[in-house]
Amino acid sequence: MYKGQTVEWLRLDNAGKIFPSTSGKRNTSVFRFSCELYENVEPEKLQKALEITTEEFPHFLSVLRSGVFWHYLEISSLVPKVHIEDREICSPIFSRYNRGLLFDVSYYGNRINLEVYHVLADGTGTLHFLKALIYNYIILIHNKLKENPALKPPYTAPYSSRMEDGFRKYYRKEIRKRSLKPQKAYKIKGNKTIPGTYVCIEGVMDCTQVIQLAKQYGASLTIFLTALLVKSIHKERQRSKEDQDIVVTVPVDLRKYFPSDTVRNFFGNIRVSHNFEKNGGEITDIIKSIKNGFKEELTEDKLSKRLSRLMYFERHKAIRMIPLFFKNWILKSIRRVSDSEETTVISNVGKVELPDVLKPYVKLINVFVGTSGIQLCACTYENYLSVTFSSVFLETDIQRNFYRSLTEQGLEVEIRSNLVE
Structure with a gap:
């Protein structure tokens, strides 16, 4: 156990509470x-590195339990085992009938995979774990690196800071205002995969070239990728639904606005949209809408109000006393309504930084996310930008449109996928 750890169980953070009630084979809530790496993985050393890493992040050894009113995490004595990759990307980890660990580490060739059930952590928290795992593995393989004075662990926050519940820390009471009824979003339709499986496609490209292209439109990387995604969806949409907004949900790392070293969930969602009938169909029109949406939603005040609104329901006395069985039904209903108000999701986890002495051993880092529809994720390491799609639809026209919109502007994109002819 990590020095300073005293608890044997943890209440779920606000974001984590919804996943046990709403995830399943169709949407696994796994990322x-x-x-x-530049070298093939040595399983024995990876196993040792994993054991060291879980000592530093003990809450990853939790199992999920059901209480009378809420689910909670219980620290277990289970020992995680690395294994050769033998399952579909983002397939289910949590099972109500098998109280196992909520993460999985596998390998194949030169690749290390870390899959996490969203109850444990968000993308930033999981990246802290992954970087620690990479650090511990590489210095086990290349022992002489320990003698390098420039070698420093990638994450050194104390246990209390790692376990902090950011939602509770920054919650503040405020007068709740009735929100306007949102316009129903355009929904993507298609033939679906077998539950528990996703069509996963990755495009790897030069990050500097993409950023330069985005700057030509006066946009950030995230705004540019969001606009391309919206345009790619529009090319395949039913023209009879031209009046409906294409609405994109964007997860936001709240640590950038409310200082926290937590490795648990601490994110919020914003939504941006574009209406082709009202606002035009050129890429410049879409970027303008998306940019305005980001500017309006990405403020500390807006995010603070959204955080407090989420915490209000958790802390409401009457809601707290509802048994878990009924809460599960309520949360499923809330999730269905929320899903009906979005077309797709895009998540840019940003640039992954590793200690300089480790960089010669690491080639690329990417991310995929389980979804109920289609989701884009972006991740940058060194000068590689990985843009991935995970989708429950067999059709890949939207993904093809997206990557083609980049190659038509002169970018080279290496495409990889789990599709088999």
Whole structure:
């Protein structure tokens, strides 16, 4: 156990509470970070590195339990075992009938995969774990690195800070205002995969070239990728639904606005949209809408109000006393309503930084996310930008449109996928 740890159980953070009630074979609420090395993985050393890493992040050894009113995490004595990759990307980890660990580490060739059930952590928290795992593995393989004075652990926050519940820390009471009824979003339709499986496609490209292209439109990387995604969806949409907004949900790392070292969930969602009938169909029109949406939603005041609104329901006395069985039904209903108000999701986890002495051993880092529809994730390491799609739809026209919109502007994109002819 980590020095300073005293608890044997943890209440779920606000974001984590919804996943046990709403995840299943169709939407697994699992995300995968993969690290590609320049050398093939040595399983015995990876196992040792994993054991060291879980000592530093003990809450990853939790299992999920059901209480009278809420689910909670219980620290277990289970020992995680690395294994050769033998399952579909982002396939289910949590099972109500098998109280196992909520993360999985596998390997294949030169690739290390870390899959995590969203109850444990968000993308930033999982990246802290992954970087520690990479650090511990590489210095086990290349022992002489320990003698390098520039070698420092990638994450050194104390246990209390790692376990902090950011939602509770920054919650403040405020007068709740009735929100306007949102316009129903355009929904993507298609033939679906077998539950528990996703069509996963990755495009790897030069990050500097993409950023330069985005700057030509006066946009950030995230805004540019969001606009391309919206345009790619529009090319395949039913023209009879031209009046409906294409609405994109964007997860936001709240640590950038409310200082926290937590490795648990601490994110919020914003939504941006574009209406082709009202606002035009050129890429410049879409970027303008998306940029305005980001500017309006990405403020500390807006995010603070959204955080407090989420915490209000958790802390409401009457809601707290509802038994878990009924809460599960309520949360499922809330999730269905929320899903009906979005077209797709885009998540940019940003640039992954590793200690300089480790960089010669790491080639690429990417991320995929389980979803109920289609989701884009972006991840940058060194000068590689990985843009991935996970989708429950067999059709890949939207993904093709997206990557083609980049190659038509002169970018080279290496495409990889789990599709088999």
